[in-house]
Amino acid sequence: MGHWLATQRAEQAGGFIQRFDPAFWTVNFPRPMMAAVTTPAPDTVRVDAVFYRRDDLAGLIWESADRHDHPLLAYEEARDYRACRLSFRWRSAGVLALDAVDGPVLTIEGRDAAGQPRAWYVRLWNYAEGTPTDARVTLDFAALDGGFALPDEADPVWAGDVERMFVSLVAPGYDEQGGGALPAPVEGWAELGGIACTGSGAVLAIGDVVVPEHDLRIASGYDDSYHLTPQRLLRNALHLGYRGAIVHYVGMSHYFRLDAGGGAVTLAGGALNAACAAWHGDFARRARGLGYDLIWSLSYELFDAHCPAAWKQRAADGSPALTGWVPPSTLLSPASDAAMDYLRAVAAAFLAIGAAAGLAPYFQVGEPWWWVTPGAVAHPCLYDANAVAAIAPAAIPDLRASLDAAQRATLDRAGAVLAASTAALTAAARAAQPGCVTYLLAYLPTVLDAAAPEAKRMNLPVGWAAPAFDVLQLEDYDWVTAGDTASSAAGAAAATARLGYPPAAQEYFAGFVLNPQDRAQWDRIVAAAQVAQRRGVRGTYLWALPQVMRDGLTYWQDGEDGVEAFDDVAFPLALGREAEVTPTFSTSVTTSGGGRETRQVAWAQARTRYDVGPGVRSEADVAALLAFFRARHGPARGFRLRDPFDWRASDERIGTGDGTTRGFALVRHYGAAVRRITRPVTGTVRIAIDGQPTQAFTLAAGGMVTLDAAPPAGAAVTAAFDFDVPVRFAEDELTVSRATHLAGAAPSVPLIEVREA
DSSP: OEEEEOOSOSSSOEEEEETTOGGGOEEEOOTTOEEEEEEEETTEEEEEEEEEETTOOEEEEEESSOOSSOTTTOBOOOOOOTTOEEEEEEEEESSOOTTSTTOOEEEEEEEOTTSOEEEEEEEGGGGEEEETTEEEEEEETTSOEEBSSTTTTOEEOOTTSEEEEEEEEOOTTOOTTOOOEEEEEEEEEEEEEEEEEESTTOEEEEEOOOOOOOSOEEEEEHHHHTTSOHHHHHHHHHHTTOOSEEEEEOOSSSSBEEOTTTOSEEOTTOSBOHHHHHHHHHHHHHHHHTTOEEEEEEESEEEGGGSOGGGBOBOTTSOBOBOSSSSOEEEBOTTOHHHHHHHHHHHHHHHHHHHHTTOOOEEEEESOOOOBOOSSSOOBOOOSHHHHHHHOOOOOSOTTSOOOHHHHHHHHHHHHHHHHHHHHHHHHHHHHSTTOEEEEEEEHHHHTOTTSTTTHHHHSOGGGOTTSSSEEEEEOHHHHHTTOHHHHHHHHHHHHHHHOOOGGGEEEEEEOOOSGGGGGGHHHHHHHHHHHHHHTOSEEEEEOHHHHHHHTEEEEOOSSOTTTTEEEEEOOHHHHTTOEEEEEOOEEEEEOTTSOEEEEEOOSSOEEEEEOGGGOOSHHHHHHHHHHHHHTTGGGSEEEEOOTTSOEEEEEEEEEOOSSOOEEEOEEEETTEEEEOOOBOTTOOEEEETTEEEOOEEEETTTEEEESSOOOTTOEEEEEEEBOEEEEESSSOOOOOHHHHHTTOOOOOEEEEOOOO
């Protein structure tokens, strides 16, 4: 497997779209209202919205620069609209009509002819023909005026440097100054149909790369993609090579209905708000049309501001469980019948959307747990009124402290309540959609926290043991991004042993990168996905598509598995000990007319070539060489070679402790140059921390050393070892003859180093 973090498209495949293509509009709005953008027809974009307050306003947005698509799939930035003429059919209901005082306005943001930032406000009714709710709107950007009443209030638009434009949608009773809640939630919609853009600026170039189908699947989340059209989201997944099932996390902040004024969540009128239902209906239909399955993922997490107080998990002091998101979410108490009834209704609603689209039912319970407060003291949130009644918990001031029998029994009872709640949730899913396949997603760094070894009693309960779910899904991104491969391996083994799901009944989530400045973490995430595949899990997902798009992750599957393409055997020493060694670089040198040189180094490390022909000394050597060449299928399979000039390292610094990291890669230093060592000789590796030898480590494939405990911050981690070089035959043919050998001439047997890291 290979991957690349693309930043922009160069010579990769491209195509063209019409400017204002419906798939590439977005939507934005303030909390607590909700809106969604879909494409009911190839030339139509639609907004569905729910308004709770008098000052709620949704914007249907077109941006000159594509900030959302994967860099290889983005459209070109084109800020000059003066040669464009846009027309569409406007249809709407439930929102203020075109002729209203606060009716739809096209706000154009950019710079004027003098380069000064400014905005223009174009009243669409001034350019409409038809009724206030069904009209043809035509906008010639070369002759467009802002202002409410034309021509008296005309404000000529200069459309030569536009950043973005958006159409505003508000509910009847709109008050820009506030005015509080609407008497009841208002549902409305607007469509721009028959969109046509003409003129010399009507066409945009767009990336049209298609990555071949590969062995990774993708996960996505509604909270991170609600503002995009489903068509756009799925285009990225398809073009980036992801197939099979998509795990779709329905989120914690955008799916619910709210009571009047945008207060607490409610089931009145249904579990899902109208905008969410419209978006997911379109998403499900398009997913099915592209051959995807959807695994609907629902967690116990809910946006705190809209969660009824009685539903929240609480610590012993009564404070609610709050996550670190801003604004925060909370965790629903598994002991609250009302909260669990709510989740069951939500699950049934999403499964019904999938069924209506013709999708088979798949349902995941995502990371259900009892919250533990972060910080110096770990308070378990087992003390809401419902939990107290169900569990009768003993006081547990700190989950990381040594616990007595009564405290451990409390955790066992809490685990039983959690398992009973998930069992009821999956039973509801199966009742709503018979034959529904059920999944459990467990986040191992929390439920198997080494600092709180008893936490698994409540957050990885034995009530989840097979066959409680059809599939166990494991996630461990905190360990992965920290390079703690040892905890990842130990965590997977512990979860397997505790719950009894074999790897063939497990799936793995690799990810995720929270912040764009940490995009280099994808290297470790892709490596973790490969480790899970070697473990034999039935599927591996990247979490998640919005971050893949943001960071330009481009993944492909090699034609041949790199593990199978290497035979872990040594080249016969009798042949290799007199090898000719040639380190090579790839450097382009450009000489200017004045004789000055510009040198560009394409490789960060030397790649060594060898010729082992001089080692052939007898007919037996020739026979051994030919047999070895045939066994490797020529250059198809790699093998080990002992470099006669460079095969032993001593006191090599392989890292510096930070108090967390336990995994370090073996390296060899050549001045400032660093070479990864992937084929150390077993039994020769010795590790020291600040000069003190230690045996408390394991050596994994690829020359990865994992210490039993993380070295303290600032401690020097050094290694001594013997090593071989991974090589392959350089050519498809090997020519030796009896005459050549008897004449004392050495055959040429070229080998080339194989890069493994």
